[in-house]
Amino acid sequence: MLSTQRLVTSGYTRLVPVETVIIDEASQIEVGDYLPLLGRFSHSIKKLVFIGDHKQLAPFGQDDLGELPSIFEMQHLQQDALFLDTQYRMPKPVGTFISKHVYNGRLKTSHEVTSRRSCILVDIHHGKETKSNNSWINVAEADAIVVIARKFHAEGKTFRVITPYDAQRNLLEQRLKGARLPWENRCFNVDSFQGNCKSESSGQTN
Known part of the structure; x- marks a missing residue:
């Protein structure tokens, strides 16, 4: 939306400068798709916040084009990355399974459901x-x-x-x-x- 010419010609961003941009599900956006935003508002942007998880969803188009890097795989940005280490949505056995196999055991779980039957694997x-x-x-x-x-x-x-x-x-x-x-x-x-x-x-x- 911020890269559309219509927004610029409306004069809105001149009245309200784009200074802080928070991007949700940022891992789904191919790195090159950020260029219009950065090019158009480089004079006013003071802070960019990327929220997402490249372990879950890859950039849109990866199925067709192969390996596309997400913003979270840019080495010069990784030093400032903050890992949210506790999840509250999944029962503990599910969270523990995902933590072990996806996040190298770093993901903690806080959930009232702890029964092992909440996560059963069926091998077909x-x-x-x-x-x-x-x-x-x-x-x-x-x-x-x-x-x-x-x-x-x-x-x-x-x-x-x-x-x-x-x-x-x-x-x-x-x-x-x-x-x-x-x-x-x-x-x-x-x-x-x-x-x-x-x-x-x-x-x-x-």
Whole structure:
């Protein structure tokens, strides 16, 4: 938005100089995309704050173009980086698992749910991803999720299913519907589910 000519010609930024810019989800922005902002407002910007996590989401376009660096991988900026070392959203076993495998054990957890059953890994060793148009599906994993969903439904529990692929989401909805299980508003890809907060308890299976 700050790089559009319309904002400049409106005169708004002359009346209210751009001095502090806080960029959320900064890891999703390719480094070169910051150039219009820096070029246009270099005379007034006094502080830039980048908030994000390159361990979660890479810059937009990386799937097509290969390795694109995020702003958090710029060495001259890393010395001033602040690592927020405590998460409050995930149950402790989930946070501990992610801390060990993603953050080298640096991430702490503060959460009231500590049961080990809040994080269960199911190995579908015979599962195989196959191409579906421009996406991917895994039939064996979809079948396993139907079994788990049926168990949750029989116990009176709600559930949500998260998958990286749109084609897999569509397959999951078809399988749940065919099994006469709740399927509407149950399956999401990662991007659409991000930030989605439900007040009801849910078992999440990936």
